[in-house]
Amino acid sequence: MYLCANYNDINMSSKVRVRFAPSPTGPLHIGGVRTALYNYLFAKKHGGDFLLRIEDTDQTRFVQGAEKYIVEALAWCGISPDEGIGGEDRGNGPYRQSERKPMYREYAEQLLAADKAYIAFDTAEELDAMRQMAKDAGASNWQYNYITRGNMKNSLTLPKEEVDAKIAAGEPYVVRIKLPRDHEVRLEDTIRGWVSVNTNNMDDKVLFKADGMPTYHLANIVDDHLMGITHVIRGEEWLPSAPLHVMLYEAFGWECPTFAHLPLLLKPDGPGKLSKRDGDRLGFPVFPIDWKNDETGETASGYREFGFFPGAFINMLALLGWNPGTEQEVFDLQGLVDAFDLSKVSKSGAKFDFEKGKWFNQLYLRDLSEVELAQELKNVLDNEGLSYNEAHLGTIATMMSERATFPKDLLEEGRFLFETPSVYDEKTRNKKWSDASAPMMQDIAHRFNALPDFTSEAIEASFKGYLAEKELGFGKVGPSFRLAVTGRGMGPSMFTICAVLGKDEVLARISKAIKVLG
RNA sequence: GGCCCCUUCGUCUAUCGGUUAGGACGCCAGGUUUUCAUCCUGGAAAGAAGAGUUCGAUUCUCUUAGGGGUCACCA
Numbered sequence: 001m002y003l004c005a006n007y008n009d010i011n012m013s014s015k016v017r018v019r020f021a022p023s024p025t026g027p028l029h030i031g032g033v034r035t036a037l038y039n040y041l042f043a044k045k046h047g048g049d050f051l052l053r054i055e056d057t058d059q060t061r062f063v064q065g066a067e068k069y070i071v072e073a074l075a076w077c078g079i080s081p082d083e084g085i086g087g088e089d090r091g092n093g094p095y096r097q098s099e100r101k102p103m104y105r106e107y108a109e110q111l112l113a114a115d116k117a118y119i120a121f122d123t124a125e126e127l128d129a130m131r132q133m134a135k136d137a138g139a140s141n142w143q144y145n146y147i148t149r150g151n152m153k154n155s156l157t158l159p160k161e162e163v164d165a166k167i168a169a170g171e172p173y174v175v176r177i178k179l180p181r182d183h184e185v186r187l188e189d190t191i192r193g194w195v196s197v198n199t200n201n202m203d204d205k206v207l208f209k210a211d212g213m214p215t216y217h218l219a220n221i222v223d224d225h226l227m228g229i230t231h232v233i234r235g236e237e238w239l240p241s242a243p244l245h246v247m248l249y250e251a252f253g254w255e256c257p258t259f260a261h262l263p264l265l266l267k268p269d270g271p272g273k274l275s276k277r278d279g280d281r282l283g284f285p286v287f288p289i290d291w292k293n294d295e296t297g298e299t300a301s302g303y304r305e306f307g308f309f310p311g312a313f314i315n316m317l318a319l320l321g322w323n324p325g326t327e328q329e330v331f332d333l334q335g336l337v338d339a340f341d342l343s344k345v346s347k348s349g350a351k352f353d354f355e356k357g358k359w360f361n362q363l364y365l366r367d368l369s370e371v372e373l374a375q376e377l378k379n380v381l382d383n384e385g386l387s388y389n390e391a392h393l394g395t396i397a398t399m400m401s402e403r404a405t406f407p408k409d410l411l412e413e414g415r416f417l418f419e420t421p422s423v424y425d426e427k428t429r430n431k432k433w434s435d436a437s438a439p440m441m442q443d444i445a446h447r448f449n450a451l452p453d454f455t456s457e458a459i460e461a462s463f464k465g466y467l468a469e470k471e472l473g474f475g476k477v478g479p480s481f482r483l484a485v486t487g488r489g490m491g492p493s494m495f496t497i498c499a500v501l502g503k504d505e506v507l508a509r510i511s512k513a514i515k516v517l518g
Numbered sequence: 519g520g521c522c523c524c525u526u527c528g529u530c531u532a533u534c535g536g537u538u539a540g541g542a543c544g545c546c547a548g549g550u551u552u553u554c555a556u557c558c559u560g561g562a563a564a565g566a567a568g569a570g571u572u573c574g575a576u577u578c579u580c581u582u583a584g585g586g587g588u589c590a591c592c593a
Contacts, residue, residue, distance in 0.1 A: 122591090319542090329543095352530095402557090403555040
């Protein structure tokens, strides 16, 4: 039996060191961001280091710009690596596995020398034939194990001279781990507890590829060891290979780190894990920031560009699979660090809920000061090339903030504050605009025109004075007045709107409305 | 299919043998608002099923069902 218990947690005397190790095959998915976030939170919580390492051992899947994207996305979230890519080099580098290529071979050699691994000459065809044979024989589960390796061409079945000759002749080969027969591998996962697998159900995985590169399994274990990683926090998709990793630590004679396998982010509706397609289908981003695919020219949308605040984004992500055990739901990054506890991460996958994410963003938007809100609105206006009176931005942004979830709503919900309406809401027009409306608007325009100060209070007093004088209810005049000035049937206080627009504009709009609506 | 993991309201979750099973998002209703939004109040909504252990199971064990992951010279 091979055990991998949480020794690190029994005496957390050594400094906590965790890593996020994505492979640069494209944009980072929000599931990956959450994994990075949990790693970061755990490190900071325990005064440890968070490293960023790039696992680019598969040159065929390398995507230009992906690494830059990962660093930028994490930076937007407020996650900065202490060490590695995007952080300092503290002597454990390089931090890209492609640049560490030369060192992996010696570790493969080490396992070979210790009889913990062997050289295999199987071709792809031979492997396929073997699988097919097993299938034809009715074997439901085929493993590349102690039985299979006895029937293949490798350093265990061939005489040493022949192996040497093949290598000398330049024949391609791989190095596979030599798993013992019928051993129980047990590892203690911080989130899941003890996980147990028998080696009979495991494969002699390839550790070192024919192209001279290590596979994930070898490179990952070697690097984690060399970089002093104490806790491996990664997605649940790695749980099936965790026992293999335990066997590798065992083979090297290294102490294994503490494992924690995070639950997956699932589709909001159907089965399966969250994918880019779900985002496209359901109308929400699955990436932290925009990603431009250079080959197709398409852009995959990101939370940043969608209008999310980084704080809201990570707040939402953090609560997807973890909770503080209290009823608090709103946390800033430091608050998350303080409250984070790996053992309170849930075991089951979490269906992604974009609605909750929107709620978080709304909360964060409302928490902004008037100055900050004004700046957000200014950005949106500038982006659209609309002109505005800077002095009113704070008032407008604050007024609109209660009906906004994203900065762009600050404008969308009150576009009439910046543009004279060209269309008038049909439903409101049919229901609220009558033959009596035009004369009433005319009267109101006259009264407004006489106002010395066109303030919200003065406008309100004037408007109500008109109602009293004519003995009219608000409902008789208000809706059509709103329609005339804003073109809409609903919105914020008309008096504030008028004050912001200014007397000239309001009068102009009223006369235009009378012309158009009749 | 093999192996592994998981299973409380529609969703995210609290509960670490004894609770009227709590909160949040969403939804519904009422109130505030001339309107809408906001805000306030209230409501509907859950322990997959079956055994066992126990004085007592959502909680512990087993079985079944369901869901997920993984089975590459990808990570």
